[in-house]
Amino acid sequence: QVQLVESGGGLVQAGGSLRLSCAASGRTFSMYGMGWFRQAPGKEREFVAAISWSGGSTYYADSVKGRFTISRDNAKNTVYLQMNSLKPEDTAVYYCAASSLVTTGSQNRGAYDYWGQGTQVTVSS
Numbered sequence: 766q767v768q769l770v771e772s773g774g775g776l777v778q779a780g781g782s783l784r785l786s787c788a789a790s791g792r793t794f795s796m797y798g799m800g801w802f803r804q805a806p807g808k809e810r811e812f813v814a815a816i817s818w819s820g821g822s823t824y825y826a827d828s829v830k831g832r833f834t835i836s837r838d839n840a841k842n843t844v845y846l847q848m849n850s851l852k853p854e855d856t857a858v859y860y861c862a863a864s865s866l867v868t869t870g871s872q873n874r875g876a877y878d879y880w881g882q883g884t885q886v887t888v889s890s
Contacts (some may be wrong), residue, residue: 766879767789767790767791767792767797767879768789768790768875768878768879769787769788769789769790769861769862769879769881769890770787770788770789770790770873770881770882771785771786771787771859771860771861771882771883771884771885772786772787772788773784773785773786773884774859774884774885774886775885775886775887776861776884776887776888776889777841777851777887777888777889778851778874778888778890779851779853779864780850780851781851781888782834782847782848782849782851783848783851783886784845784846784847784848785799785801785845785846785848785859785861785884785886786843786844786845787799787843787845787846787881788795788843789842789843789863790842790844791803794852796818796865796868797818797863797864797865797868797879798815798816798817798818798863798864798867798868798869798870798871798876799815799816799818799835799837799844799861799862799863799864799870800812800813800814800815800816800861800862800863800864800870800871800872800876800877801814801815801835801844801846801859801860801861801862802856802859802860802861802862802874803855803857803858803859803860803886804857804860804883805857805858806882808857810860810874811826812831812870812872812873812874813825813826813833813846813859814816814826814829814833814834814835814846815835815869815870815871815872816835816836816837816844816870817829817845817868817869817870818868818869820836820837820839822869822870822876823835823836823870824870824872826872828854829848829855832848832849832850832851833846833847833848833849834846834847834849835847838848844861845850846859846861848886851886852888853888853890854888855886855888856886856887856888857885858883858884858885858886859883859884859885859886859888860880860881860882860883861880861881862874862877862879862880862881863877863878863879863880864876864877864878864879865878
């Protein structure tokens, strides 16, 4: 079992940057595919980015390509989401997730068996 805790959210102005962290406790997540999702009020939870267990492969939603970067440090049991050129439409609660079976990471919510509690990101204009 893996517990995930997100941090780094906050209020930023449009065009600014923010880095989210997701720290795992308990068993190491070195062999887990990892993903970031976000959910705005009244909206469906949507895929943002994913990374394979080794960190060798990354995947991004079209809406964040070129602006967001996902990375991981398995020695620290932590995955990151660097967010640049933030837009008001990026405002949402951001969740990290871990998949024990889909080690490449996935854009599908159903692939993930562990979820963090989320961290709020608000981008003002």
